[in-house]
Amino acid sequence: MKRDTSYAAVMARKNEIMKASLGIDYDRYVTSPIAFDYERMMRDTGYTIDEIARIQRETKVGDTPLFELTRLTEEVRKISPPGKGATILLKDEAANASGSFKARRASISAYEAKQRGYAGMVAATSGNYGAAVASQAAMRGLKCIILQEVYDSQGIGQPEIVEKGRKCEAFGAEVHKLTVGPELFYCLLLTLEETLFFNASLYTPFGIRGIETLGTEIATQVRARYHRDPDVVVITHAGGGNLTGTARGLLEAGARQTRIVACSVDLTGLHMASDRDFNRKSFTTGHTGFGVPFATWPDRVDVPRNAARSLRYMDDYLLVTQGEVFFITELLAKLEGIERGPAGNTSLTAAVALARTLPRDQIVVVQETEYTGAGKHHNAQLSFARQMGIEVRRGDPRDNVPGQTIVIPERLDQVTGKEQSMDKLRLSYLKNAAKAWPVKKWTDADKAFLAADVKKDVAWLEAALRDL
Amino acid sequence: MSTVPAGTWVEISRVILEPGQRAPNVPEDTARTPYVMRVSGWLLAPAALGQPARVRTLIGRELEGTLQTVEPSYTHSFGHVVPELLDIGTHGGRP
Numbered sequence: 001m002k003r004d005t006s007y008a009a010v011m012a013r014k015n016e017i018m019k020a021s022l023g024i025d026y027d028r029y030v031t032s033p034i035a036f037d038y039e040r041m042m043r044d045t046g047y048t049i050d051e052i053a054r055i056q057r058e059t060k061v062g063d064t065p066l067f068e069l070t071r072l073t074e075e076v077r078k079i080s081p082p083g084k085g086a087t088i089l090l091k092d093e094a095a096n097a098s099g100s101f102k103a104r105r106a107s108i109s110a111y112e113a114k115q116r117g118y119a120g121m122v123a124a125t126s127g128n129y130g131a132a133v134a135s136q137a138a139m140r141g142l143k144c145i146i147l148q149e150v151y152d153s154q155g156i157g158q159p160e161i162v163e164k165g166r167k168c169e170a171f172g173a174e175v176h177k178l179t180v181g182p183e184l185f186y187c188l189l190l191t192l193e194e195t196l197f198f199n200a201s202l203y204t205p206f207g208i209r210g211i212e213t214l215g216t217e218i219a220t221q222v223r224a225r226y227h228r229d230p231d232v233v234v235i236t237h238a239g240g241g242n243l244t245g246t247a248r249g250l251l252e253a254g255a256r257q258t259r260i261v262a263c264s265v266d267l268t269g270l271h272m273a274s275d276r277d278f279n280r281k282s283f284t285t286g287h288t289g290f291g292v293p294f295a296t297w298p299d300r301v302d303v304p305r306n307a308a309r310s311l312r313y314m315d316d317y318l319l320v321t322q323g324e325v326f327f328i329t330e331l332l333a334k335l336e337g338i339e340r341g342p343a344g345n346t347s348l349t350a351a352v353a354l355a356r357t358l359p360r361d362q363i364v365v366v367q368e369t370e371y372t373g374a375g376k377h378h379n380a381q382l383s384f385a386r387q388m389g390i391e392v393r394r395g396d397p398r399d400n401v402p403g404q405t406i407v408i409p410e411r412l413d414q415v416t417g418k419e420q421s422m423d424k425l426r427l428s429y430l431k432n433a434a435k436a437w438p439v440k441k442w443t444d445a446d447k448a449f450l451a452a453d454v455k456k457d458v459a460w461l462e463a464a465l466r467d468l
Numbered sequence: 469m470s471t472v473p474a475g476t477w478v479e480i481s482r483v484i485l486e487p488g489q490r491a492p493n494v495p496e497d498t499a500r501t502p503y504v505m506r507v508s509g510w511l512l513a514p515a516a517l518g519q520p521a522r523v524r525t526l527i528g529r530e531l532e533g534t535l536q537t538v539e540p541s542y543t544h545s546f547g548h549v550v551p552e553l554l555d556i557g558t559h560g561g562r563p
Binding site for chain 1: 484485489490491493494495497498500501502503504505506507508509525526527528529542544545546547548549550552553556557558
């Protein structure tokens with residue numbers, strides 16, 4: 001019997017396809033339309049943090065170096081008020097197989113897929129995650145299919161995404177290069193149904209638990225060298241997994257006082273599914289186009305319940321401009337003698353802005369870097385932007401207009417970032433919950449879940465509901 | 469038109485959804501375009517550019533589409549010089 005492969009028919013089969021491809025029965029954890037037993041779902045992955053670290057060592061993941069950025073810290077101190085200018089540390093995640101922290105995220109999924117006898121893995125992503133899944137699949141002897149949004153309708157590909165597609169093929173994956181659109185998810189479902197491969201979704205408990213070692217390593221490394229916990233860990237935020245996993249790892253290591261600061265590149269005004277806007281942004285992830293919607297409604301993903309729940313762990317959220325990140329990426333090369341990809345330097349940019357406001361004896365950790373090279377280099381991005389009609393100039397980064405103008409700061413003191421209101425995000429989350437399930441039907445258990453999901457207590461939630 | 473021999477590394481393309489079949493929530497500019505997929509593989513039988521073709525991919529699956537490119541390669545680079553970056557963090561600076 002030939003199945004109906006129309007868009008509507010495949011989307012209607014979503015739940016059964018997901019269940020077969022993940023081996024997780026989410027119904028076991030769901031307690032209401034807006035709440036579920038998050039911790040039990042995470043625990044049921046069945047791995048201890050030490051087991052995760054051991055599995056990751058088998059496939060060249062983890063134990064990455066933590067560098068003190070001495071020259072950059074010095075430069076920040078020169079522009080800071082007296083007594084300010086925290087020490088900036090950098091976790092060099094580019095050292096993982098496949099060149100980014102995403103290897104952590106893919107590693108447990110690949111292990112799990114192998115253990116359960118799947119012949120291969122599928123992931124839909126235009127990011128570093130594709131290369132990570134392909135690389136981990138290669139090491140586990142699994143077949144791999146990556147579905148990637150690459151081209152606009154003119155067949156023009158963002159150089160960074162083109163490079164990431166190349167890398168996936170280099171690891172032996174079959175790469176589907178698609179034009180712009182949310183139908184990537186439809187293609188994922190079709191491919192899963194056709195191949196019966198494992199769904200290496202970014203948002204499963206396996207994906208998130210794999211990142212926890214990043215948090216525990218940071219705590220261990222900072223303590224060994226500085227005899228204290230990090231004061232702040234800055235995390236680039238898009239879908240929420242990086243933040244969730246790292247924060248959980250820090251908590252697991254007992255670093256309870258460490259502040260978790262999210263940051264994203266501000267791309268306000270650009271539509272993520274627009275054929276025109278697609279090639280007018282220089283960042284394909286780590287931006288507000290993902291960061292804000294995923295924070296305010298995590299369950300908008302390709303699995304029934306998202307294991308990446310950023311507001312549950314986030315203390316602050318800083319936005320930076322594309323121009324600020326390009327400036328800091330260049331400065332990292334010139335001052336610290338290492339070239340890393342611009343998207344991974346989003347959190348470094350926020351850390352520079354933040355370090356100026358913090359006492360000198362404090363420690364700010366930038367928890368990732370990513371590889372760089374042809375296509376995935378800030379020069380390639382800026383050159384491409386110019387070719388697409390974007391104005392590129394030096395000046396005040398506050399003049400950045402996503403999709404129109406990239407203003408690279410003249411000086412380091414112009415790198416300030418911009419604070420995103422946390423309460424606004426939390427309220428927006430509650431509004432989305434109210435859309436999914438009417439407030440009058442919320443039980444005490446629902447309220448307790450929602451409050452925890454935005455890192456607040458029920459009293460805060462009750463007060464917030466009065467303003468909603 | 470010359471025929472491409474079987475066994476050649478090629479790229480095929482396939483329209484997954486026509487403009488009228490696209491997801492209901494896509495923005496207008498995107499909705500006007502077809503949803504297209506490209507994939508590379510070894511050509512299984514001789515075919516001409518623009519004609520139906522069947523390939524075997526790197527993981528051994530067989531897929532069908534229209535023959536788009538012969539021996540597709542990657543040409544992405546570091547781009548043209550971006551003078552705005554050069555003096556950042558240097559000892560000299562722009563004159």
